[in-house]
Amino acid sequence: MAPDKFKGSASATDVAAAVSRGIRRARPDAVITQVPVADGGDGTVDAALAAGFDPVPLTVSGPTGEQVSATYARSACTAVLELAGTCGLSRLPGGVASPLAASSRGLGEVIVAALDAGCRDLVIGIGGSASTDGGAGMLSALGAVLRGPSGDVLADGGAALADVARLDLSGLHPALAEASLVVACDVDNPLTGPVGAAEVYGPQKGCDPAQVGLLDAALSRWADVVAVTTGADHRDVAGAGAAGGVGFAAIAVLGASLRPGIDLVLDLVGFDQALAGCELVVTGEGSLDAQSLHGKAPVGVADRACAAGVPVVAVAGRSTLTPAELARVGILGSFALLDIEPDVATCLAEPLPLLERLGHEIAVQQLP
Known part of the structure; x- marks a missing residue:
């Protein structure tokens, strides 16, 4: 579990914990390693x-x-x-x-x-x-x-x-x-x-x-x-x-x-070592968009995970990237808050329960 923060809404640590709770609701046996990341800015x-x-x-x-x-x-x-x-x-x-x-x-x-x-x-x-x-x-x-x-x-x-x-x-x-x-x-x-x-x-x-x-x-x-x-x-x-x-x-x-x-932070937090034995990496940030493709945290995480042969999905507040754009950077798919809650204000004010729901969906759709 290696997300960046949802800026102004939830810290990377809180995002990782919420998605993990959702995964465990569907798969209580899941072994989850939480490695919150950042790209050199706040967080x-x-x-x-x-x-x-x-x-x-x-x-x-x-x-x-x-x-x-x-x-x-x-x-x-x-x-x-x-x-x-x-x-x-x-x-x-x-x-x-x-x-x-x-x-x-x-x-x-x-x-x-x-x-x-x-x-x-x-x-x-x-x-x-x-x-x-x-x-x-x-x-x-x-x-x-x-x-x-x-x-x-x-x-x-x-x-x-x-x-x-x-x-x-x-x-x-x-x-x-x-x-x-x-x-x-x-x-x-x-x-x-x-x-x-x-x-x-x-x-x-x-x-x-x-x-x-x-x-x-x-x-x-x-x-x-x-x-x-x-x-x-x-x-x-x-x-x-x-x-x-x-x-x-x-x-x-x-x-x-x-x-x-992101490369500096991934080395700092021991991301490559945490990948050993993983079946899936979940990354993400508040907005998955064109800027994400230029060195932002989710793409950096996907680069490392793909090099190790581990599939990657992303969570986000919103995602404007097409499946083809995501695939080009090694992300199999995105799970966005706006997909399950159309009210932006609710997504910003109460992201954690929604992230739990996304975690449940990820477990159902992505885990064997």
């Missing part, structure tokens, strides 16, 4: 916790500076962190966008906490960003200092990068030198330009056209300063534009490597 830490990692609660800066409660997951020297749960869109006060001032500082504060706790292998999910600050806030929390032309320390936020003149990395957290950072990243956008962070993702974060232009110019200046400081220009690296440029800062300054989010 990444939850997936690690479900796999046996320990929760580490802390308080960090939200996207606009307010203090928020967050959690990272730890097992021995490995820490799993996510941007979404610290300074992502979901943590904006009142849901009000702040595209020019929002910062990635909170993610840096979680990294500091994990390093201070002795973690040296860091897995970082960066989906769901509220900011377009080129990762400058994250670096500032880690000890970097950004200064303007007169030597003043810059404020947080992407707009402030229009005035960046110097980057001082001498105060970076010393443990970074011996740490390994792997970032979950599912986009290949560069930092700047017509397919860069501001142009492509700025509007989703509340930018109007003028603000998009301002942020793109500010990111270009930021990339110039980072290149002078580090001796290498990473603005055009695939994935540099991820999370408003957090990908850029992670690559250019922290020496991080980027990996597809």
Whole structure:
């Protein structure tokens, strides 16, 4: 049982548990292994916790500076962190966008906490960003200092990068030198330009056209300063534009490597080992649609399961994919809430009883 979350409706853990209950109603003898997954956005830490990692609660800066409660997951020297749960869109006060001032500082504060706790292998999910600050806030929390032309320390936020003149990395957290950072990243956008962070993702974060232009110019200046400081220009690296440029800062300054989010999470939670002896894999997410075909969790799960010769079906709130489209990515069929409950509001508000019913159907139709 390896679903992603139904965003805004049910966690991956709750989805897995509900479908499992439905399967057991039809097949009490079924042996079910629940391995909730995520694709690097919100739910990444939850997936690690479900796999046996320990929760580490802390308080960090939200996207606009307010203090928020967050959690990272730890097992021995490995820490799993996510941007979404610290300074992502979901943590904006009142849901009000702040595209020019929002910062990635909170993610840096979680990294500091994990390093201070002795973690040296860091897995970082960066989906769901509220900011377009080129990762400058994250670096500032880690000890970097950004200064303007007169030597003043810059404020947080992407707009402030229009005035960046110097980057001082001498105060970076010393443990970074011996740490390994792997970032979950599912986009290949560069930092700047017509397919860069501001142009492509700025509007989703509340930018109007003028603000998009301002942020793109500010990111270009930021990339110039980072290149002078580090001796290498990473603005055009695939994935540099991820999370408003957090990908850029992670690559250019922290020496991080980027990996597809679902592959990273599947390795983290031991998915391949859990497949041994399975007769069926159930995956899913809230909406199975065209976006699902581009590296989302259900397709990543199906890739691994098919390689092991295990058939796959999917549960969803809704599915707009044809049977042929599903088959092309290794999914035999889909079971959607809207198939059994036409009222969308009910599906969103009370998904778990409906998921139990789908689990019962899956057992009847798919299990020998």
